[in-house]
Amino acid sequence: MNGGDSMASNTNGTSVAPTADTVSDVEATEHCALRDAWLLRNATAEALLRAEEHVRRLVERADVAALIALVEAFSPARSPGPEWTRSFEPLVERLWAWCDSERMAALEAEFRARGLPWMAVANDLAPERGAELRARLRQPAWACFPAFTIG
Amino acid sequence: MAGGTVSIDRLKEEITGAQYREAAETFCRLIVEEGQPLRNVVHSAVSAAAPFVQVPSHLMKKSDGEMRGVNYDHTILGWRGALKLTPHLSRERSLLPTVQAMWYAPQGLNIWEQIICEFPGHYARDSEKCNLKYPGEDPDVDRFDGPAWSPPKLHFEDHEPIRTASVDEGIGRLLNAISEGDRAEAYGLFLGLAEDPGNRERLKEAILFAGIIDLQDTLINRGGYQNIGHKALRARALVDIADYFGWDNAHEIIYTVVPDLGCSPRLYGLWTEISNVAKVELSQLGPIPKRSHAPLTERELDQLTHTLLWGGPYEVNAIISTLLRRGTGLLDVTDGIAVAYQRYLMDVLEHPGAFSHPMHSFDYLNVVNHWLRTYDNPHQVKAVYMAARFVNDAFRANAMSPRDPKVELPPRSEYRPYADKVAIDRLLPVLQEAILAQDAPRACALADSYLDRTAERKDLLETITFAACHWQNDPHVMRNCISSIEEWTANRTSRRDDIIRGYVKHQSRYIKRAKVHECLDLYGQHFFR
Numbered sequence: 001m002n003g004g005d006s007m008a009s010n011t012n013g014t015s016v017a018p019t020a021d022t023v024s025d026v027e028a029t030e031h032c033a034l035r036d037a038w039l040l041r042n043a044t045a046e047a048l049l050r051a052e053e054h055v056r057r058l059v060e061r062a063d064v065a066a067l068i069a070l071v072e073a074f075s076p077a078r079s080p081g082p083e084w085t086r087s088f089e090p091l092v093e094r095l096w097a098w099c100d101s102e103r104m105a106a107l108e109a110e111f112r113a114r115g116l117p118w119m120a121v122a123n124d125l126a127p128e129r130g131a132e133l134r135a136r137l138r139q140p141a142w143a144c145f146p147a148f149t150i151g
Numbered sequence: 152m153a154g155g156t157v158s159i160d161r162l163k164e165e166i167t168g169a170q171y172r173e174a175a176e177t178f179c180r181l182i183v184e185e186g187q188p189l190r191n192v193v194h195s196a197v198s199a200a201a202p203f204v205q206v207p208s209h210l211m212k213k214s215d216g217e218m219r220g221v222n223y224d225h226t227i228l229g230w231r232g233a234l235k236l237t238p239h240l241s242r243e244r245s246l247l248p249t250v251q252a253m254w255y256a257p258q259g260l261n262i263w264e265q266i267i268c269e270f271p272g273h274y275a276r277d278s279e280k281c282n283l284k285y286p287g288e289d290p291d292v293d294r295f296d297g298p299a300w301s302p303p304k305l306h307f308e309d310h311e312p313i314r315t316a317s318v319d320e321g322i323g324r325l326l327n328a329i330s331e332g333d334r335a336e337a338y339g340l341f342l343g344l345a346e347d348p349g350n351r352e353r354l355k356e357a358i359l360f361a362g363i364i365d366l367q368d369t370l371i372n373r374g375g376y377q378n379i380g381h382k383a384l385r386a387r388a389l390v391d392i393a394d395y396f397g398w399d400n401a402h403e404i405i406y407t408v409v410p411d412l413g414c415s416p417r418l419y420g421l422w423t424e425i426s427n428v429a430k431v432e433l434s435q436l437g438p439i440p441k442r443s444h445a446p447l448t449e450r451e452l453d454q455l456t457h458t459l460l461w462g463g464p465y466e467v468n469a470i471i472s473t474l475l476r477r478g479t480g481l482l483d484v485t486d487g488i489a490v491a492y493q494r495y496l497m498d499v500l501e502h503p504g505a506f507s508h509p510m511h512s513f514d515y516l517n518v519v520n521h522w523l524r525t526y527d528n529p530h531q532v533k534a535v536y537m538a539a540r541f542v543n544d545a546f547r548a549n550a551m552s553p554r555d556p557k558v559e560l561p562p563r564s565e566y567r568p569y570a571d572k573v574a575i576d577r578l579l580p581v582l583q584e585a586i587l588a589q590d591a592p593r594a595c596a597l598a599d600s601y602l603d604r605t606a607e608r609k610d611l612l613e614t615i616t617f618a619a620c621h622w623q624n625d626p627h628v629m630r631n632c633i634s635s636i637e638e639w640t641a642n643r644t645s646r647r648d649d650i651i652r653g654y655v656k657h658q659s660r661y662i663k664r665a666k667v668h669e670c671l672d673l674y675g676q677h678f679f680r
Contacts, residue, residue, distance in 0.1 A: 086550055120554060120555035
């Protein structure tokens with residue numbers, strides 16, 4: 001008898017506790033599902049780590065013009081949507097982790113000069129924000145990456 | 152304090168002359184010194200403003216060919232919010248929102264001329280900064296703070312009633328005239344229909360319907376081509392204020408509101424989309440109840456919240472369809488939207504300037520809920536989608552700009568140990584101070600602590616409302632206060648207190664139009680004696 005039949009045959013409009021057989025079926029399914037979920041998580045983490053490594057190499061090599069072009073893609077007029085724009089904060093963490101201070105200063109100067117519409121971006125590129133983020137991202141020595149925001 | 156004899160005529164002159172300080176003082180004196188009934192004085196103030204709150208269009212073509220949005224009249228939204236707040240405040244505080252509405256009204260006339268710097272008021276003074284462009288002789292005086300140097304412009308004449316053979320014909324023509332933009336026909340028909348007391352309930356339902364279905368599909372990159380729910384908000388103001396004045400005395404409030412419902416732009420794109428979605432998804436379901444025996448589960452509330460905060464428009468459509476097909480009632484779902492909205496206020500929103508569009512979506516939801524709770528209409532299910540879409544879109548529109556780290560807030564939880572140490576009988580005054588100091592994390596922690604320690608809510612709501620109404624020049628405050636109170640009162644989810652948490656966050660963080668409390672001081676002089 002499956003769990004659904006058992007429930008139906010025992011109720012008069014109220015639920016009853018599942019039988020011992022049902023419990024073991026449910027537990028077995030949950031164990032399997034948990035293992036699969038963790039497997040999937042590990043695969044995703046591996047893919048993400050490789051993507052982060054790829055981004056790191058590109059960011060470290062990028063010149064100021066390329067970085068400006070990337071940041072410009074977060075203007076409301078160019079953004080493909082909120083999901084893209086929401087990734088600006090994770091990007092800023094990585095810029096501060098992987099770009100030297102000279103390029104970051106050039107980036108800030110560029111967007112500060114553009115005035116009010118770019119104020120929030122310029123503030124993210126300011127040295128005091130950089131110091132704060134770099135401190136926040138610091139990890140133990142054994143960690144592969146700084147404590148980046150994932151989402 | 153200004154002297155001289157006060158009169159209704161003097162009040163009307165001060166209103167049309169954009170002399171807001173003088174008008175507010177006269178208003179107070181008429182009530183306190185002359186013993187005039189509040190209803191009469193408010194009616195006179197609304198009547199004085201009525202001819203001057205219309206605009207030719209809510210889109211203005213500029214000389215360079217660009218289009219810009221023209222703001223909607225907010226005077227009536229202030230009055231409506233204020234009058235509805237009166238019973239929620241103690242006697243000595245109860246008229247503060249109404250005096251704030253009076254303080255604002257002369258600043259909100261003739262909007263079309265204000266935005267081109269030809270008439271004083273808060274748009275000309277604050278948004279357009281006209282005095283920088285066109286200063287007067289004295290550089291220390293902002294001439295766009297009033298008084299007016301010419302009468303306000305009349306953009307829409309008063310009209311005679313249009314009478315029809317039947318109420319069905321009249322309402323059908325009214326809705327058609329609004330959607331086609333025939334303002335004179337719509338206004339005349341409304342006046343004609345409103346003459347018969349037997350028509351008025353149907354008329355109220357119909358005008359709310361007309362306002363609710365006129366809503367932008369998105370705010371993202373639309374500039375002025377949107378209405379952020381103002382057609383619905385105005386319709387609600389008409390219904391409530393006409394009830395307050397009495398419908399035999401409602402001509403001026405009808406004049407204030409109805410022509411504007413037909414004003415351009417009229418936006419039916421979202422309504423059309425939702426009509427198609429509802430036809431496909433729900434046509435086999437039969438009538439959907441207002442309330443069901445199967446309201447949203449906690450998991451469904453979580454899913455709805457996640458979708459509204461982080462999903463896209465079609466995901467929003469899908470979850471609303473799923474909930475309705477599962478058997479939930481219309482108000483069960485809108486209750487869920489109301490509490491989901493609060494999580495955005497509580498956890499995401501930081502910049503004081505970013506509250507405006509979400510706030511309008513919540514106030515629109517409040518109009519939808521009032522319509523659902525009070526009237527019947529076979530199209531009501533579509534309004535549930537409309538409200539959810541507006542809320543989601545307002546969040547998405549904010550998310551199109553990167554957040555500014557300069558306005559980052561510490562988490563409210565940091566202040567919880569502090570809040571828990573405040574004695575419960577001292578907590579509300581401390582909360583009021585935190586709201587007045589615009590210290591959002593502290594105010595939110597105090598509210599969290601209070602909500603956990605006591606079941607008392609009335610005094611808590613009054614404290615938040617009274618603190619909120621300290622600030623002048625902004626009728627959004629009164630409107631949002633009453634939306635929050637009404638939705639908290641009606642909400643049946645386990646999370647209804649989140650509406651209070653969101654209310655505190657809003658009122659302790661939302662951008663202020665003035666830092667000074669002159670209107671509060673004026674109120675104190677007259678009503679705290």
